[in-house]
Structures are given as C-alpha cells and as structure tokens.
Amino acid sequence: MDKILDILQKYYGYKTFRKGQEKIINSILSGEDVLAIMPTGGGKSLCYQIPALCMEGITIVISPLISLMKDQVDTLNTMGIEASYINSSLSVSDYNNVLKNILDNKCKILYIAPERLENIDFLNIIKNKNISQIAIDEAHCISQWGHDFRVSYKKIPYFINNLDNRPIVTAFTATASEEVRQDILKMLGLVNPKVYITGFDRENLYINIVKSSAKNKYLLEYIENHKSENGIIYAATRKEVEKIYEGLSKRDIGVLKYHGGMSNDDRKTSQDKFINDEVNIMVATNAFGMGIDKPDIRWVIHYNMPQSIENYYQEIGRAGRDGQKSECILLFSPVDVHTQKYLIDISTENISRKSIQYDKLQQMVDLVYSNSCYRKSILEYFGETVDVDCDNCSNCLSEGVIIDKTLDAQKVISCVFRMKRNFGIIMIVDVLRGSKNKKVLEAGFDKLSTYGIMKDYSNEELKNFINTLISHGFLDIRENPGARGSFPTVYLNKQSMRVLKGEIKVEFKEVKVAKESREKNELFEILSDLRRSIAANEKIAPYMVFGDATLISMANSYPTTEDEMLNISGVGQIKYQKYGRQFISVIEKYMSDKNIDKESINKNEAKSSKEDEQFFEVDTDKDLYELLKKLRAKFARKENLPYHMVMPKNTLKEISGRYPLELDQLNDISGMGPKKIEKYGQEIIDTVKQYVEQNDIKVEWKDKKRKKLILDGESRKPKEIALDLLNQGIDMRKVGNDLEVSVSTILGYVYDYIKEKNELHFKFDPTIYYCEDEKELIEESIKKHGEEKIREIKQSLPDYIKYESIRAVIIEKYIS
Incomplete structure (x- = not known):
C-alpha cells in the first residue's frame, strides 16, 4: 500500500484515490481479472497504470482510439514513465523504434489498437515478453448491445488465449448496461473476475435539456456568455457541423470543426489546436472526443439529440473531467428523432443490430420528454438505485419564468x-x-x-x-x-x-442562458500563460503541465515553498522537479508586485471559500418545521397521498431554515417545482410569514442556486445514512420511516452494498419479505430478465408481489 501511495503522489500528484480506484488496483495486484465500470472522467486509466508500474513486465493497453493513445502516452512520458503506442498514425521508422524499445525493455506501458493483434511482426516480438497485464479500454465495444460495437474487439480473446502465459486481464468502460456487462465477461473470458461498478454519477455536471427550435439563437447567446471557456458543440451530421462552423466563423467567433469527411491531417490539426488551447470551441460529430483527456472543458452542447443514452452520457462526460462545475446542454427538436432514425437505417443492414439501436433511440427520446430528474433517470437506466433528485438539472431547478x-x-x-x-x-x-x-x-x-x-x-x-x-x-x-x-x-x-x-x-x-460561472482571477490567468509557454516549448498539451483545478489552487493559496507546492492536488514530485520553481517564481513576483501578505490572504480565502464554495448550509427551525409538517398533512389528506409524495421532509426542513417570504423564492428550494408551488406555495408562504412576524425574525434571503445543500450538518446521501442506521441495529421499517423512503428502496441500498463485496454488520432475514410460492415465481422472472431489471421483473409478475419481495429474493442469494 505504501508503494501504491508513493507512486500516486510521486507521478500523479494526488494524496488520495478517487471512489473505487483503490479496491480495483488492489484486486489487480492480487492477480485477479477485473471488470470496472467507471464514469467518464472517473480515473479509469490510473486503475491500470499504477498496477503496471508496480508489477514486473509490460502492460498492454488495447484501445480503439488513436487520439487517446497519443494523449495518454504524452502524459505518461511527461511524468517520467516509459510508455509508447502503436497505431496506423506511426511512420515506419517510428514503428521500428517502438519495437526496439519493447525488445530492450524500455517500454512499461504499451497502447495498441485491436487490429494490431493480427500483425505478425508485433506478435513475434510480444510473445516472448513478460506481459503482466492486458487492459482493455472501451470494453463495451466487444458487445453488440454496446452503443459503439467494433468487430475488431472480437480478436482480443484469441490473442489472450494464444499467449504462453496468461496475464491478468482487466476491462474498463464508462457506459455499460447489464446486457453489455454480461457480454464483456463472457466474450473476453475473464477468469473469476471481480466486477466493480463505482457509480455513474458526475455530480459536477449540470444537465440542461432545452426543448425548443430556436437552437441558433440559444447557441449564439450561450457562446457570447462563455467566450473564455473551452467547449464542444456536437451535431448529428457532417452537413450540420459545416453549417454551424460557417455560421460561427462569419461572426468572427474562433471555432474549429471535426468530422469524418475531413482529411486525417485536417482532423489532427483541429484536434491539436483544441487540446493546446489555441482555439477553445470545437464543433464536431461524435467522431470527436472519445479518448480526448482534456480536463478543462467547461461545457458541452448537443445541437442535435444523440442516438442513445450511452452516447449522450459518454459525450457529456467530456466536460468537467477536472471535477470543476461544468454545463451540459441538449438542444432538442422533434426533427432530431427523424435524423437519428435515418442514420440508423443507413448504418447497418443487420436487423438485430438495427432493432437494438431503435430501442436505444426510444429510451433517449423518453429521457428528453421526462418530467422527473434527468440525472436520476440516467443513473436508473444504468442500474443505479436513486431516491433523491439531483438539484443540478433543468428539471430539478426551476430556472426561468x-x-x-x-x-x-x-x-x-x-x-x-x-x-x-x-x-x-x-x-x-x-x-x-x-x-x-x-x-x-x-x-x-x-x-x-x-x-x-x-x-x-x-x-x-x-x-x-x-x-x-x-x-x-x-x-x-x-x-x-x-x-x-x-x-x-x-x-x-x-x-x-x-x-x-x-x-x-x-x-x-x-429559457435563460447561463453566464460564465468561473470567476476571473488575475494570478490564475498569469499562471495559465506560463503553463501555455511551457507546453509550447515541450510540444505537449497545457493540461499535461498542470490542470485548471491545480492552477486555481495555486492562485488561491500562493504556494512559495516545495512543501506548499507538493500540498497542491495535481503537483507530484516529478512535476515539481520539472516545473515547480518556475511557478513559484511567478507567484512570488505577483505577490511582490501586488504587495500581498500571504498569511492574511489565506485567512480571508478560508473564510470566503466557506461562503462561496459549492456548499449551502441550512439549519432546521424545529418549531416552524412542525408547523409545516401539519400543513403538509393537510395537503396529503386533501389529495389522499402519502406525506412524502406531497413534499419530502427535507424540503420542509429547508423551508424552515431559510424562511422564504415570496413565491419566487420557493423556486430555489429543493423539491419545489412549478406545479407544487402553484398548488401549495401560497399557504406555505403565508405560514412562514406569520411565523417570522410572531417571532420577530430578521430574514436575509440568500440564493442557493446550484450549491450542494447541507441540511443540519448532514452531507451524506440517504443511501449512506440508511446503511449507517441499519449497522447500528435500527429496524429497517423505522429507517424507511425516518428517511421517508420505502422498504423496497432500503433493500435496494442493501443490494448495492453487498454486491460491491461489502459485509453486512446487522442481522437481516430476507424470508420475512416474501412467501415461498412468491419466491419461485420471482426466481423464474430473474432468470429471464436478469436481477438488474427490477421494473421488468415486477411487470412480469402478478400484482400482489411487491418490489420488496423481489429485492429480498435477489439479496438472499448473496448472503446465503
């Protein structure tokens, strides 16, 4: 573990792992095959790169993406790691040099395209090498159910099976439904694999679906408001790309284009300019972006609706890979559906494949027309149990009039x-x-x-x-x-x-077009200029020097010593040795020119960061909360609804702690959409006003906007709270009542928990939730549909069988 953390700090500049990374790395180093489903930007590459550096021999990374290979290899080389790639872009001499490096053991990580597995020269050299790991990126490409099926991926199992000594085999993908996961496991022939699903959620991405045909107007206004940010505009066809590109160019907006109708050289030039921050807007078909590891893309606009939820989620995942807030906008009009149907019709003659693509298109259309939380719908599509709205999508946030x-x-x-x-x-x-x-x-x-x-x-x-x-x-x-x-x-x-x-x-x-969210910081801009200069000299992308998040930390904390610099996330020992002194010199000069006292600045920064950060803290006014509970009960009786369906208790708590006195202010309360405000808003406001007047409370309203709500100091998700309460021995039904969620939902939390190979620390008897005759019917349906498809299982069974019975039967096989 010390060695792993040392590598993480020394090469990558991080002190801790992201969610799921440590478990995956430990499994690989224990010699186990692994399938890891991690969101775009979730740190997949680090999961196979760190084991590669720990193990003897060479790691082969199979990827369909030429752009990814160069990007990853350049980044690794910048960190002092010996890495190479082989693909069709190499000249004969470059190819021979890579083969020589492999022979001379000067290559620790090798990226190749799957087509290379049939090349005799390559096979003759690689078969005699000590291969410690074969990592398969974009593993969904092996499945016909996958949104990006590649025939070349079917060659991978033959290559693995023909090796004298079978290495550890690891597979990684960002978007895989249950069918695709099973296909990957079966077709790659993974041996007793550990399956890790770290979650698909990217909380920093704001999802905005705009149902309007005034696309051009919206696009121009958005770009005007976001001139200094990096962004991608996706269009469905080459013709649409050209049209948007010409329209923006005529208005003197710096823009690049990328599509399959351009020559390889032109595409490469466009891509390099975008990566190197020479031009910050790219308009492209979905041919662009896979494997582009640019961390500081602040927005992605889909000018046309994508063909599937997988495509959509993968493409918006290119925004905000550095963890900073980013915006994803889909401009939808019904014509998009007809365009995508046409593209499906001309893409394949295979009836089965075409049927799969039509189904996926319909699921995408259903998402667009959904009135519920977009993020929740997407995560449930990928099999995650979600019970709270995200408050970070256009369906959750009632912005606009x-x-x-x-x-x-x-x-x-x-x-x-x-x-x-x-x-x-x-x-x-x-x-x-x-x-x-x-x-x-x-x-x-x-x-x-x-x-x-x-x-x-x-x-x-x-x-x-x-x-x-x-x-x-x-x-x-x-x-x-x-x-x-x-x-x-x-x-x-x-x-x-x-x-x-x-x-x-x-x-x-x-619809209101959002303004640029990043506040300008003069030192950040100066550090960005230095980064750009270093990158140009070394002929690498600026973010390979340091990412935006790292520069923002420097600009806010003014590190002027080696220890302070190494304390910045993203600054490792190797990068400090290469660039640290240059950045410290610039920071020191800036502080001297501006007469800045670092100690007082850091105190102010600490204070303001608490106010301006991503969190919005609210404490419940218990007396007002009790009044609002009675009001909710009145609404529930009138409409014959359960209390939580009228309003969750956390909504009442937030209202009680923020004291909204105007109807418009309810738009900023989690769980209050336009319909609820119309039905209940005035009585809520009247109750709050009366309470405030009676108790002589001075109200200073502050907008929460997109900040994360911390209610009564509790930042955990309901899932985490529920499992904690269960581990304390509290009855499941009481936990459900306290959190205002169903027993079925709690059982869903338990299922997710134990499926990740965690142990239960409380007594749980699943047999109390079903009868034996129900169990037989449920098990038959599970065999037919798969345990992830809860909705399909429920629909196939008699009405009297409850969701909680289904979940209990599924859980039982994991704990028996």
Missing part, C-alpha cells in the same frame, strides 16, 4: 384541425400568418377562420413555437415515406384535443 401559452396553442391546434389533411410545419405557418402563397390560396385556406390569426409572430418565431408544442407532446409529427418529397407532417393527438377543450394548460418555461 413560466409563461401561459394556452391561447396560442389553441390557435395552432385549431388551424391543424380545420385544414383537414395533414401538412408540414411550413404550410401551417403560412396559413396562421395569412400568407398569399399560391398553394395556400389554391387549397382555400384563406377562407379558414384561423387564416392570419397569428400575424404578430414572425415566420421563425411561429415555426419555433409549433416545434416546441411538438417537443412537449401537444402535437405529433410523423414521416410520410409514400408522400411526395417524403416530408414530415403534423398530426393531432389526445393532448391536442384536451388543449382545444381547455382541459389542460400549455405552459412553457422561458
């Missing part, structure tokens, strides 16, 4: 109804705006009562409004393959008729 558009929606729906036949959006817009278009007049649409009733809208505004109605499910749009020109047409649905009859309202949130 709710506008009633019911009357305008009725005008549009009425027009579609009166036109009798189904037409495209352009024709509907022409009728509503009173166009003298020949086709409009020939069809007699100028005689309709809806002709010209929306002249106050511009052509583009009305088109955007109709697309927004479609996005929210108030109208349908369908392809018409048999129609001339094969254009999509607009249809009415059940929701349309409910709007027309006034049964439901049409309310849209007016």
Whole structure:
C-alpha cells in the first residue's frame, strides 16, 4: 500500500484515490481479472497504470482510439514513465523504434489498437515478453448491445488465449448496461473476475435539456456568455457541423470543426489546436472526443439529440473531467428523432443490430420528454438505485419564468384541425400568418377562420413555437415515406384535443442562458500563460503541465515553498522537479508586485471559500418545521397521498431554515417545482410569514442556486445514512420511516452494498419479505430478465408481489 501511495503522489500528484480506484488496483495486484465500470472522467486509466508500474513486465493497453493513445502516452512520458503506442498514425521508422524499445525493455506501458493483434511482426516480438497485464479500454465495444460495437474487439480473446502465459486481464468502460456487462465477461473470458461498478454519477455536471427550435439563437447567446471557456458543440451530421462552423466563423467567433469527411491531417490539426488551447470551441460529430483527456472543458452542447443514452452520457462526460462545475446542454427538436432514425437505417443492414439501436433511440427520446430528474433517470437506466433528485438539472431547478401559452396553442391546434389533411410545419405557418402563397390560396385556406390569426409572430418565431408544442407532446409529427418529397407532417393527438377543450394548460418555461460561472482571477490567468509557454516549448498539451483545478489552487493559496507546492492536488514530485520553481517564481513576483501578505490572504480565502464554495448550509427551525409538517398533512389528506409524495421532509426542513417570504423564492428550494408551488406555495408562504412576524425574525434571503445543500450538518446521501442506521441495529421499517423512503428502496441500498463485496454488520432475514410460492415465481422472472431489471421483473409478475419481495429474493442469494 505504501508503494501504491508513493507512486500516486510521486507521478500523479494526488494524496488520495478517487471512489473505487483503490479496491480495483488492489484486486489487480492480487492477480485477479477485473471488470470496472467507471464514469467518464472517473480515473479509469490510473486503475491500470499504477498496477503496471508496480508489477514486473509490460502492460498492454488495447484501445480503439488513436487520439487517446497519443494523449495518454504524452502524459505518461511527461511524468517520467516509459510508455509508447502503436497505431496506423506511426511512420515506419517510428514503428521500428517502438519495437526496439519493447525488445530492450524500455517500454512499461504499451497502447495498441485491436487490429494490431493480427500483425505478425508485433506478435513475434510480444510473445516472448513478460506481459503482466492486458487492459482493455472501451470494453463495451466487444458487445453488440454496446452503443459503439467494433468487430475488431472480437480478436482480443484469441490473442489472450494464444499467449504462453496468461496475464491478468482487466476491462474498463464508462457506459455499460447489464446486457453489455454480461457480454464483456463472457466474450473476453475473464477468469473469476471481480466486477466493480463505482457509480455513474458526475455530480459536477449540470444537465440542461432545452426543448425548443430556436437552437441558433440559444447557441449564439450561450457562446457570447462563455467566450473564455473551452467547449464542444456536437451535431448529428457532417452537413450540420459545416453549417454551424460557417455560421460561427462569419461572426468572427474562433471555432474549429471535426468530422469524418475531413482529411486525417485536417482532423489532427483541429484536434491539436483544441487540446493546446489555441482555439477553445470545437464543433464536431461524435467522431470527436472519445479518448480526448482534456480536463478543462467547461461545457458541452448537443445541437442535435444523440442516438442513445450511452452516447449522450459518454459525450457529456467530456466536460468537467477536472471535477470543476461544468454545463451540459441538449438542444432538442422533434426533427432530431427523424435524423437519428435515418442514420440508423443507413448504418447497418443487420436487423438485430438495427432493432437494438431503435430501442436505444426510444429510451433517449423518453429521457428528453421526462418530467422527473434527468440525472436520476440516467443513473436508473444504468442500474443505479436513486431516491433523491439531483438539484443540478433543468428539471430539478426551476430556472426561468413560466409563461401561459394556452391561447396560442389553441390557435395552432385549431388551424391543424380545420385544414383537414395533414401538412408540414411550413404550410401551417403560412396559413396562421395569412400568407398569399399560391398553394395556400389554391387549397382555400384563406377562407379558414384561423387564416392570419397569428400575424404578430414572425415566420421563425411561429415555426419555433409549433416545434416546441411538438417537443412537449401537444402535437405529433410523423414521416410520410409514400408522400411526395417524403416530408414530415403534423398530426393531432389526445393532448391536442384536451388543449382545444381547455382541459389542460400549455405552459412553457422561458429559457435563460447561463453566464460564465468561473470567476476571473488575475494570478490564475498569469499562471495559465506560463503553463501555455511551457507546453509550447515541450510540444505537449497545457493540461499535461498542470490542470485548471491545480492552477486555481495555486492562485488561491500562493504556494512559495516545495512543501506548499507538493500540498497542491495535481503537483507530484516529478512535476515539481520539472516545473515547480518556475511557478513559484511567478507567484512570488505577483505577490511582490501586488504587495500581498500571504498569511492574511489565506485567512480571508478560508473564510470566503466557506461562503462561496459549492456548499449551502441550512439549519432546521424545529418549531416552524412542525408547523409545516401539519400543513403538509393537510395537503396529503386533501389529495389522499402519502406525506412524502406531497413534499419530502427535507424540503420542509429547508423551508424552515431559510424562511422564504415570496413565491419566487420557493423556486430555489429543493423539491419545489412549478406545479407544487402553484398548488401549495401560497399557504406555505403565508405560514412562514406569520411565523417570522410572531417571532420577530430578521430574514436575509440568500440564493442557493446550484450549491450542494447541507441540511443540519448532514452531507451524506440517504443511501449512506440508511446503511449507517441499519449497522447500528435500527429496524429497517423505522429507517424507511425516518428517511421517508420505502422498504423496497432500503433493500435496494442493501443490494448495492453487498454486491460491491461489502459485509453486512446487522442481522437481516430476507424470508420475512416474501412467501415461498412468491419466491419461485420471482426466481423464474430473474432468470429471464436478469436481477438488474427490477421494473421488468415486477411487470412480469402478478400484482400482489411487491418490489420488496423481489429485492429480498435477489439479496438472499448473496448472503446465503
């Protein structure tokens, strides 16, 4: 363990491991095969690199990504680690040099593409070497269920099996459903593997899905607000990439492009400029980004909806790899669905593969239309049990103003109804705006009562409004393959008729584009310039010198000694020896020029960091909390709902400790969305106002925004609290009541805990949660669907079988 921590500090500059890394590394060093599912940016590469440095012999890393190989090898070489790569980008002389280094034992870690496993020259040299580990990156590529299936990955098991001495085999991926995990284990032939799922959550990423067609306007406004930040714009097609690139270039915005239609040299030039901070915006298809280990990407915008949740989560995972707050925005319009269907149709002739891709596309569409927490939906897709909303996505945060558009929606729906036949959006817009278009007049649409009733809208505004109605499910749009020109047409649905009859309202949130979140710091900019200069001299990417988070720490704490510098996360012994004195000199000069007293500055920084950090601390006012509980009980009785479904108790506690006195302030309270504010808001505000006046409390309201709520000093998640209480011997139903979650949810926590090979420290008898006749039915369904698919299992069973019974049967096999 000392050796591992020494390597971590010396080469990587970290004192502690991230979640799951230590267990994975220990398993590998114990000689066990490993499958690790870790989120993008979760530190997968470190999990096989540190064992590689600890073990005798060479580690071979198999990756499909040329860009990743160069990136990783450059980073390792910068840290003083002997690493090389072999792929199609190498010249003959460079390739021969790598082979010579392997022969001379001057290569500790070797990156190769899977296609290289068939090369005779390579096989002849490598078969006589001591291979300690074969690490397979992007392991999901071996599965047809995977979102990025590669035929070349099927060669890997043959290569491993033909080696004289089988090395440790490790497999890593960021996005893998249960089917994909089972495929990886089976097809790679992992021997008694340890499976680690460290969790998919990236808490620093704000997820924002904008259902609107005014994409161009949003994009321009966003870029204007984020000029100094690094960002990626993803588009579905090469044509769309070119269109966005040209539009931004014409406005003198520095931008790069990357897609499969460009030459290798042009793509490489674009990628290098982006990595080296020469230009900070990249517009690209999904061909760009896999393996790009640039840690300081502050935002990712999807101009079109991706084809699957796996694709989406992998692509947004390129933001904020340094752990700093970053934003992920999906600009959705219904046309995106048709584009992706077309791309699926032309991508494969394999019916089975096509069916899988269609299913994944529908799951992505379901996510977009979901009204619940986006992060929660994504994590549940990957099999994680989540019971609390994230308060860091656009569904959780009620940002923007709710506008009633019911009357305008009725005008549009009425027009579609009166036109009798189904037409495209352009024709509907022409009728509503009173166009003298020949086709409009020939069809007699100028005689309709809806002709010209929306002249106050511009052509583009009305088109955007109709697309927004479609996005929210108030109208349908369908392809018409048999129609001339094969254009999509607009249809009415059940929701349309409910709007027309006034049964439901049409309310849209007016989207506000966020401002750049990073505060400017003069010393940070000076240190960035030094980093850029060093990187240019060494011909490496700036972040390979130090990441943004490391520079921010330097700029805030002013390290001027070796010990202080080594105390900065990201500064290891090797990097200090190479760069430390240069950065200290710059910091000392800055402090001298600005007449800065470090001791007083550090005191102020410590104080302000508590206020301005990512945390927002609230203490419950117990008396007000009791009043709010009674109010909640009244709401629950009126609607015949369980208390927690009206409002969780933590929402009541937060209200009691923050004293909101205006309806708008409830938007900043966790668990209070627009509908709840509309239903309960005024009575809550009245109760708080009365309490504040009676107790003569002076209220100073502060916005929480995206900071993490710490309630009564408790920063743990419900899962962690529940397991702690259970370990203390508290009854499971009491724990559920205290946390206001179901027994099924608590059992889900227990399942996650024991599946990670942890031991239970409390007595647990699963048989009390099911009858024997239920057990047989449940076990049959588990065999059919797999234990991760709780929802499918429940749907296949009789209604009387509860979720808690299913979870208990699953848990029993782990503890029996």
